[in-house]
Amino acid sequence: MTGVPEAATGTRTAPEPHLPIDAIRPPRPGRWVAAAVAVLAMVWLLYTIIVNENLHWDVIAEYLTDGRILGGLWVTIQLTVLSMVIGLALGILAAVMQLSGSPVLRAASGLYTWFFRGTPLLVQLIFWFNIGLVFPSFGIGVPFDGPKLIEWQANELITPFTAALLGLAINEGAYMAEIVRAGIRSVDPGQREAAEALGMTHRQVLRRVVLPQAMRVIIPPTGNQFISMLKTTSMVSVIAGAELLTVSQRIYLGNFEVIAMLIVASVWYIVLTTIASVGQHFIEKRFERGHHALRTRVRRNLRPFGKGSV
Amino acid sequence: MAAAVTESASARPMVRIRSVRKCFGPVEVLKGISLDVPVGGVVCVVGPSGSGKSTLLRCVNRLETIDSGRIWVDGDLIGYAEKDERLHHLRPSQLCAQRQDIGMVFQRFHLFPHRTALENVMEGPVVVKGVPKAAARRRAMELLDRVGLSGRAGHYPSQLSGGQQQRVAIARSLAMDPKLMLFDEPTSALDPELVQEVLAVMRDLAASGMTMMVVTHEMGFAREVGDNLVFIDGGVIVEQGDPRQVLANPANDRFRAFLGQVL
Ligand SMILES: Nc1ncnc2c1ncn2[C@@H]1O[C@H](COP(=O)(O)OP(=O)(O)O)[C@@H](O)[C@H]1O
Ligand SMILES: [Mg+2]
Numbered sequence: 001m002t003g004v005p006e007a008a009t010g011t012r013t014a015p016e017p018h019l020p021i022d023a024i025r026p027p028r029p030g031r032w033v034a035a036a037v038a039v040l041a042m043v044w045l046l047y048t049i050i051v052n053e054n055l056h057w058d059v060i061a062e063y064l065t066d067g068r069i070l071g072g073l074w075v076t077i078q079l080t081v082l083s084m085v086i087g088l089a090l091g092i093l094a095a096v097m098q099l100s101g102s103p104v105l106r107a108a109s110g111l112y113t114w115f116f117r118g119t120p121l122l123v124q125l126i127f128w129f130n131i132g133l134v135f136p137s138f139g140i141g142v143p144f145d146g147p148k149l150i151e152w153q154a155n156e157l158i159t160p161f162t163a164a165l166l167g168l169a170i171n172e173g174a175y176m177a178e179i180v181r182a183g184i185r186s187v188d189p190g191q192r193e194a195a196e197a198l199g200m201t202h203r204q205v206l207r208r209v210v211l212p213q214a215m216r217v218i219i220p221p222t223g224n225q226f227i228s229m230l231k232t233t234s235m236v237s238v239i240a241g242a243e244l245l246t247v248s249q250r251i252y253l254g255n256f257e258v259i260a261m262l263i264v265a266s267v268w269y270i271v272l273t274t275i276a277s278v279g280q281h282f283i284e285k286r287f288e289r290g291h292h293a294l295r296t297r298v299r300r301n302l303r304p305f306g307k308g309s310v
Numbered sequence: 311m312a313a314a315v316t317e318s319a320s321a322r323p324m325v326r327i328r329s330v331r332k333c334f335g336p337v338e339v340l341k342g343i344s345l346d347v348p349v350g351g352v353v354c355v356v357g358p359s360g361s362g363k364s365t366l367l368r369c370v371n372r373l374e375t376i377d378s379g380r381i382w383v384d385g386d387l388i389g390y391a392e393k394d395e396r397l398h399h400l401r402p403s404q405l406c407a408q409r410q411d412i413g414m415v416f417q418r419f420h421l422f423p424h425r426t427a428l429e430n431v432m433e434g435p436v437v438v439k440g441v442p443k444a445a446a447r448r449r450a451m452e453l454l455d456r457v458g459l460s461g462r463a464g465h466y467p468s469q470l471s472g473g474q475q476q477r478v479a480i481a482r483s484l485a486m487d488p489k490l491m492l493f494d495e496p497t498s499a500l501d502p503e504l505v506q507e508v509l510a511v512m513r514d515l516a517a518s519g520m521t522m523m524v525v526t527h528e529m530g531f532a533r534e535v536g537d538n539l540v541f542i543d544g545g546v547i548v549e550q551g552d553p554r555q556v557l558a559n560p561a562n563d564r565f566r567a568f569l570g571q572v573l
Contacts, residue, residue, distance in 0.1 A: 193373055194420035194479075198434040198486060199410035202402060208437055212424050290423045290466035 059260040063251065064267060072247030073268050075161070079233045079243055080272075083168035084226050090169065091176025096206070098181055109177065116174035122235055124171055129163040129239040164236040164243075172229065179221045183214030215287045223280030230272045234265075244268055322385060324349045324490055324521040325370060330379035332365055339365050341545035342379070347490075347538075352522045354532035354553065357542035358568060363525040366542070367492045370523065371412040372405055383412060384489050410438060413483030417495040419475040421467040427454060427478045428463040434486045446485075453481040457511050473504030477511050484515075491515065493524040527572050533557055541565045 049055065063069055097109035116124070132154030141148035187210050195209040234245040244265050252261040325347035332340040339362045347353045355363050368374040370381055372389050381388040388408060390397040400408070421430050431450035435441040441449075454460045457477035467475050476496055483491060493512065497505040509531050516522055516535045526532060532539050532553045539553035541562070549562045560566045 188420070190416060190418060190420040191422065194414075194416065194422070196373065196406075197371055197409060197412070197414040198482070199406045199438045200434075201406050204437055208433065209422060213422075216424075287424075290425065290468055 054259065055263070056257060056260045059255075059257050060263050060267075063257075063261065063264045066251070066264075068247045068251060069244070069264060069268070072242060072244040073272075075241065076230065076233050076243040076268075077272070079161075079164055079168060079236065079241070080226065080229045082165055083172050083233075084222075084229055086165070086169035087172025087176050087225075088180075088222070090173025091178075091180045092211075094173060094177035095180035095184060098177065099184060113174045113177050116171050121167065121171050121232065122238065125164065125167040125235060125239055128166045129158065129160065131158055131163070160236070160239050160241045163239055164233070164241040168229065168233065168236070172225065175225060176222070179218055179225070180214065183216075183218035184210060186217040187213045212287075216291065219284050219287055220280070223276070223283070226280070227273045227276050230276060231269055234269075322349075323347055324351070324384055325523065326380075326382040327366075327370070328380045330366070330369060330381060331377050332362075332369060332374060333377050339545050340369070340376075343542075343545075343547060344379075345540060345547065345550075347521055347523060350519045350521055351537045352516045352524065352535050353538045353540060354536035355523065355525045355540045355542060356527065356529075356532065356568070356572075357548075361542045362545045363542055364494050367414070367494050367523060367525060370490075370492060371409050371414055373414075383408070406438070410434075410486055411489045413486060413488035413491040415476070415479050415483055415491065415493045415496045417498050419467070419472070419479045419499070421475055421479055421482070423467050426464050426466055427459060427470065427474075430467070430478055431481045431485050434482060438486070450481070450485060453484050454478070456484075456514075457481045458507070471504060472500045473507045476500065476508045480508075480511055480515070490521045490523070493522065493526070495525050495527070497526065497528060529557060529569070529573060541568065543568070 094109040094112055097105040098113075100106065135154055137151050137153050138157060139148035139151035141150075191209050191213065192205055195205040200208065233241070233243050236243050237246040237249060240246055248261040248265040252258045255261075323346040325345070327343055327345040330340055330343045331338065343362075343366060345353070355366065357363050365374060369376050370383065370388065375389065386408060389400055389405065391400055391404075392398075421427075422433060425433060428447065428450050431453055432443070432446040435446045435449065436443060451460060451463065454463055457480055459474060459477055459481070462470060462474060462478075467478070470478065480491075480496075496512070497508050500508065505528070509528060512522070512524070512531070513535055524531075524536070536553040538550060539556050540550040541548050541556075541564075543564050549556060549560065549565045556565075557569070560569055
């Protein structure tokens, strides 16, 4: 009972006493040691890189803004954006088919994701590039060998760029289908019922109620897919896709600056992925409309023991 | 002549349910329900959990299909068109048109979480009826005012209490100018002190002449507002009548036992 004021009983008369909290934190030596080790390791790593004579910093600086590199950069951006947009559209289509009542549509969608997730992307890219060996020409007209309105030769149609786009987009669609499906599943079925009770059609329910809410679940993994796609486009170098890695390789085959050119490419990849991460953050925020509690949830779940609110 | 027409129109019930049966798999949940709700009438449906009350309401606006029987709302057969002595399934667009006239309020509100209170109320008229945004906003503000929430128009559902969410949900249904309102245990998910604010809105609505089917455990509300009290147990209507009378003198043993539990 030392110094603890008596709790007032009955109706309060005296004002509550002020009891300041001026507590001393327990020491954390482990934390300081870990930080010191980490700083030391980073400084040493940086030092060995900077003084290394085999890394030609002047060459790296010179080629960073080389016209051919910038051209490759532009192709990488185009391939990424186009494959993600087409992939997302294919993914939504496949997911909606998967969740539809028709067993035929479900099977078609299942077959698509099964096949394209089950074979390596590298194989698919080479396959699309060589599609002319299977189908020498494409046409629009009557199916099953009927007369054709227009016809193209595969050799003209399938450039490295179109083959890359086909491979990346169709493959991406198979993964996006799973992501979109998980997003749609996450929406409370009561939402659909409330919308239907207002008289909305199937499409209106999907567009106005289900998909916007599914987006909250779809966007974070889609952002990851986008960032991953920025780097996956480098696989296109096997069919000479003229993107960042391909042009870097072409340059080092001429000047033998292998490491320098790989660093040039890596710098640009990191710039692109960093920009994409920042964009992802803002888009995620946009789709968290109405879910204020979610924003702090990660922080709250990971808060160290003993810390008060925020 | 004109008098006869109006008389037959007013004699026609808003809801006519005849011999409705509904199975989920092998389980028959509704075992032949027949019920009329007159225009402007308030029917309160009570019964133990799992007796089929929600299913009955959901059949009325075709969130569930029925296995046999007929349901008419304002003279329209729900879900089917009768032609040449045969029933034809309605097309999805026709079902949507039927649902527009029937408002539904759910136990767990089901407001759209990504839209503000105002946007929730505007959603139906704008999307379904194509009402211009400005007009829909004006009307939505009126409705929010009517349920006492004009000060909360810009709030998201997650920022509202349960009672406020349910009142927004009622406004959202009213925005479609329904002929009939279905309430499925609208106060069962609410903290006790929030129940009355929702019941007050429903009381006003009943007084304004809205036809209502209300599944509820609030016997006070049923006694005061209801024109007819229906006790459902095991998928059949066991007892029904004027709420004041049946609540004072329940004839059926199961109904008496049920009342002993909820009162
Ligand atoms: N979609 C469904 N699928 C299968 N069984 C269901 C479904 N909906 C309701 N049921 C069953 O039907 C019975 C009646 O349910 P419900 O109408 O919700 O009862 P109440 O609203 O009176 O509590 C319950 O036994 C419930 O388990
Ligand atoms: Mg129920």
